[in-house]
């Protein structure tokens with residue numbers, strides 16, 4: 001195993017120091033380190049963060065390998081500064097059995113670019129009728145702890161209660177895609193002024209808020225852990241704030257795109273901006289940013305949702321919802337929160353690792369800890385070119401935008417997955 005000596009790096013914004021990485025761990029830190037056998041990385045001006053952890057990634061394998069594979073998605077993740085991702089269950093076949101989650105887990109190990117932690121489906125085939133084999137998935141080699149029907153809401157309250165009860169035995173989590181389906185029939189975008197003007201069917205904020213309100217009550221009743229996927233409205237933030245104040249075991253995520261983009265993007269009729277839940281308003285964005293800063297929202301998760309060209313470059317109504325996220329998430333976080341590196345490390349690495357129970361991830365570089373870290377150049381700016389992305393898909397909403405920050409290197413257990421801004425394999 002090669003040793004790496006990272007010179008003059010600012011660890012989570014602190015004064016520059018050196019990091020010696022050897023045998024998969026941070027062996028030493030301090031100014032003026034030497035190690036004749038190590039490869040030297042000049043990190044002057046760079047910030048080291050604990051490797052980013054994404055709780056919400058769609059990798060599309062098995063089933064839609066034309067849109068993404070575990071390997072291409074893992075490479076996109078590493079290039080985005082991630083060392084671990086949780087793979088959503090809405091594949092084909094659905095990840096609702098031990099066999100499928102073990103397949104995804106094994107493919108992740110073979111790719112070897114990030115740790116891929118499969119999420120299991122809550123219900124068989126995401127159909128919302130019968131509980132999937134939660135116990136078998138938990139006991140499998142993939143050791144699943146998070147279950148989600150993401151893409152679909154577990155709308156039946158009795159089934160949601162059962163799922164929460166079931167996972168309590170092993171301190172598992174139900175991650176809910178909060179969308180009351182009766183309120184979003186035929187919905188194409190956020191219900192508001194813009195949808196009225198464009199004549200597109202609206203997805204009202206209350207469809208999200210009503211499910212979150214119900215689910216925090218269920219989680220409180222059962223005493224189980226609930227995670228709310230892609231929170232998108234100011235009203236949802238208030239429901240979460242009240243639940244957390246009461247001590248409900250609920251955590252929540254927000255995506256980079258819901259922190260930056262509004263429903264006005266729909267005026268272009270470019271389906272790259274079609275996403276579930278939809279882009280909302282400036283008021284929502286302000287509430288989401290404030291909630292992320294004060295901790296009512298725990299983490300940033302990408303909801304990286306790659307789609308093949310034919311599923312995106314068509315009429316708005318026929319396009320699938322979803323946008324890429326892994327390779328741009330940190331840049332958006334820097335754009336929104338500037339150089340608040342501690343907040344970024346907390347919301348994109350430490351807390352998601354803790355929620356998902358990913359040992360060895362989300363720990364700041366210090367002697368003895370696994371060398372899962374990423375080096376960022378905060379002064380760099382880059383133009384997002386869809387053709388240059390490592391993802392197999394091209395549906396980034398940031399095409400040709402200039403974004404701050406560049407990932408220079410990523411290390412997974414002491415081995416570089418990215419060096420000089422390029423994937424190592």
Ligand SMILES: NC(=O)N[C@@H](CC(=O)O)C(=O)O
Pocket residue numbers: 058090150151152177274275276277303305306320321322323
């Ligand atoms: N977030 C999205 O817009 N799309 C997700 C699933 C979903 O949540 O609808 C996908 O799998 O494409």
